[in-house]
Amino acid sequence: MSAAPQPTAKITVGEVLAEITALERDGRLEDAESLAERAVAASPGHPHILHLSGIVAYRRGNIPRAIERIEKSLVLAPEVAIYPRNACEIYRGAGRLDDALAMALRAVELAPEERAAHFNLALIRYERHELDAGIEAADRAIALSPDFAEAHFERAELLLIGGRLTEGWESYEWRFKLKQADGMLPKTDKPQWDGSPMPEGRLLLVADQGFGDCIQFGRYIPWVAARAPKPVIACGGDLMPLLRQFPEVGRFANSWAAAGEYDAFMPLSGLPRLAGTTIATIPADIPYLRADPRKVEAWRQRLAALVPPGLKRIGLVWAGRPTHKNDRKRTVRLERFAPLFARPDIAIVTVQKGDRIDEVGGYFGPAPLVNLGPSIFDFTDTLAILQCLDRLVTIDTSVAHLAGASGVPTSIILPYAPDWRWLLDREDTPWYPSLRLFRQEHPSDWSGVVERVAGSL
Secondary structure (H helix, E strand, C coil): CCCCCCCCCCCCHHHHHHHHHHHHHHHCHHHHHHHHHHHHHHHHHCHHHHHHHHHHHHHHHCHHHHHHHHHHHHCCCCCCCCCHHHHHHHHHCCCCCCCCHHHHHHHHHHHHCCCCHHHHHHHHHCCCCCCHHHHHHHHHHHCCCCCCHHHHHHHHHHHHCCHHHHHHHHHHHHHHHHHHHHCCCCCCCCCCCCCCCCCCCCCEECCCCCCCHHHHHHHHHHHCCCCCCCCCEEEECCCCHHCCCCCCCCEEEEEHHHCCCCCCCEEEEHHHHCCCCCHHHHHCCCCCCCCHHHHHHHHHHHHHHHHHCCCCCEECCCCCCCCCCCCHHHCCCHHHHHHHHCCCCEEEECCCHHHHHHHHHHHCCCCCCCHHHHCCCCCHHEEEEEHHEEEEEEEECCCHHHHHCCCCEEEEEEECCCCCHHCCCCCCCCCCCCEEEEEECEEEHHHHHHHHHHHCC
């Protein structure tokens, strides 16, 4: 006789949703997507399955599918507050700012005491350049939850991009309470520096954020050393050759844990607040970074052999670090620069690093292209190459900061709602006088931007 069939365990919808949520939270997006698609096939009319599969699709970069699923869930369950709240973020990522605002307002209407609804409203107000309304929404989220670090940080960005630096720096201090900031500062009982005089070599400066931030805020090192001589700087090996150019530094450590004894510490990103920086008082003693003359000469000779004589040398960077929170907004494909490539009087010199350099293989245009990316070892190479160019054209990435800090003429293309440091409604920046800003005129729309860059050369 054959054995009796074993009963099949039943899995509830709640268990499936919990599993998809756990996979998405743990970053196992491919597995989350696979399970979500099976769940949609089995229950195509279940609003929460549709909604959750839309979130997973968004994180996987499939924006059309995300919007389709999210919109279906909204039709099926129009009174569930979390649906418009998440739809706001997806529409924002797609550049559909009117739809995003409508969803954010609907989420606040459905759940006026939910802090996340007001926070999302603040985010979309930033994207729409509605700064006062954004600050009001952030303040409401903070009133509901005074320790809501993300809302404090969004308030900072709204203030800073609006040029209200004094207020903005204070809220900016909340960045170290964000989840992603864990481990950025020393685990110590020593205090943060308050700007008062200190003995020589007893202050630790921490390079606490991205490369661009550290290059931007490195300008404050002489200001620090005038109050705390010979500070110690903890930074990674990539930045060390650049920051060694400041003679005021006492010594370097490759991490704050290896810095030795100190009496107080200070993150580089906190120095503008400590210095009382306003728009009018941003230190702009440019250049404060300089290339090694020997490297400059070596790269100059190499470019002379590679670039036809008589052509303007235009450096190009089109992609940033994929893990950056705003990379989807700032990075473009190489082909986006076709109006530049059509210029017969220039040569393109790529200083792009990373996986996206492979796009060079599909390059086509009258302008000769010299791909230096594979030959660039570190920032000192990039810095030297920049001195051999007539101009750099770049997205918002660390190379833009490097060019600005060394006084290289640069055209930077920016999304409609850029990072706070670029402010709004201006073509220049008080941080870097040699930079000219070319902004999107409409959200998520690069049309016309590169054309303006090409026409300005």
